[in-house]
Amino acid sequence: MAITAHEAALDHALGAAARGLAVIPLSRTKLPAVRSPHRTERRPASCRGECGQIGHGVHDASTDADAVRALFATAPWATGYGIACGRPPHFLIGVDLDVKNDGDGIQNLERLAIDHGFTIPLTVTVTTPSGGRHLWFFGPADTAIPNSASKIAPGIDIRGSGGYLVGPGSRTIAGEYVHAPGTHHRPIAETPAALLRLISPPPTPRLSPLSLPVSGQKAVALVSFVLESPSGQRNDRLYWAACRAHETDHGTELAQALVDAAVHIGLPEGEARATVASAAHRARRVAR
Known part of the structure; x- marks a missing residue:
């Protein structure tokens, strides 16, 4: 019997969790699939899971297989999964290279590498339905890398602390996210130092x-x-x-x-x- 998109997403999510990557189920729109327990409240809640319920987006992300299965069971419409960035042990940073809406991110990253003197290392790479790429990098344990959109160059979005990447094997309205050929078993590379300086938050100013x-x-x-x-x-x-x-x-x-x-x-x-x-x-x- 053919496997459903939901079952395939759960299988891929469990595989990612086994590698120490915290995951959540996603809908076909790439949004968190588990509905917020606060959605009927008149005033938007600032709760991020302190209430003890699920439905808090990336804050639900887990590496525990039983917890992942429970999340997917709550959202049988989920056809994909998100991988939380900035979490130990990998402190994952996602470099999202768009080639459709805001300039060619792939070419612009290559220009940044030339301008700032770094080499783009071989790492886990996921291709997107639009032809873009997600590059995975190890991040620093002592710095929360902020999320940004086209801040360092057009077409380059950064997924850092509080963000997530659509995991390979996910099916969305636009299509499927898959590993780029030859990168499935490739180790996650360290973020080049020059790139890390570009995406790190500015130092906190001293006040008097x-x-x-x-x-x-x-x-x-x-x-x-x-x-x-x-x-x-x-x-x-x-x-x-x-x-x-x-x-x-x-x-x-x-x-x-x-x-x-x-x-x-x-x-x-x-x-x-x-x-x-x-x-x-x-x-x-x-x-x-």
């Missing part, structure tokens, strides 16, 4: 009371709290810091500094401004 519009260590502590946010907690920590700033009557003066800090660590400026504005609205409501 003199660099802020409001004096005092409280202001420094609030901005530092945002700058030190781990991936997945940036928006929540920005909101908390903005609320505390209003409690000290300096919310308005510190607003721009908090937005700048959030943007520095990778939060989109529009989202950062909306979060700070939401904190200001809360402060006005509480003051009534």
Whole structure:
């Protein structure tokens, strides 16, 4: 009897999990297949699995075979799987080379290698339905590599901490993701040092009371709290810091500094401004 796309995806996902790669089931649209337990709530939840239920996207990813089977059993419509990046032991970095929408990522990576003096090593490579490629690299254990889209060059997206790659053997609306010939059993290569410098987050700036519009260590502590946010907690920590700033009557003066800090660590400026504005609205409501 022919194997179904769901069964094939589960089989491939279990194989990846056995290699130490944490996986989740994906739908044909490449999105996490397990539905959020918070989808009927009126206000979007910031929960990332703390509630003890599944349905939190990449935060559900596991290398445990029983857990993977349970995830797929919950989503029988899943026809693919995602591989979480930035997780130990591999701290996987995915270099997603697009050749369709935003420039030729394959050619642009070759130009970057020439310009910055590094060689693109042989590594696990997955071909996409559009003709693009996913290159897999070992990442550093001490640095969370941010996700980005065409930041280092057109057509080159980076999948880092909090992101995932569509795994080989997945079937999507666009087609199938498969290993490039000869790369299935190839070891994952280390990220070239020059490429790692291009995709690593900028160093956190040192703060002093003199660099802020409001004096005092409280202001420094609030901005530092945002700058030190781990991936997945940036928006929540920005909101908390903005609320505390209003409690000290300096919310308005510190607003721009908090937005700048959030943007520095990778939060989109529009989202950062909306979060700070939401904190200001809360402060006005509480003051009534």
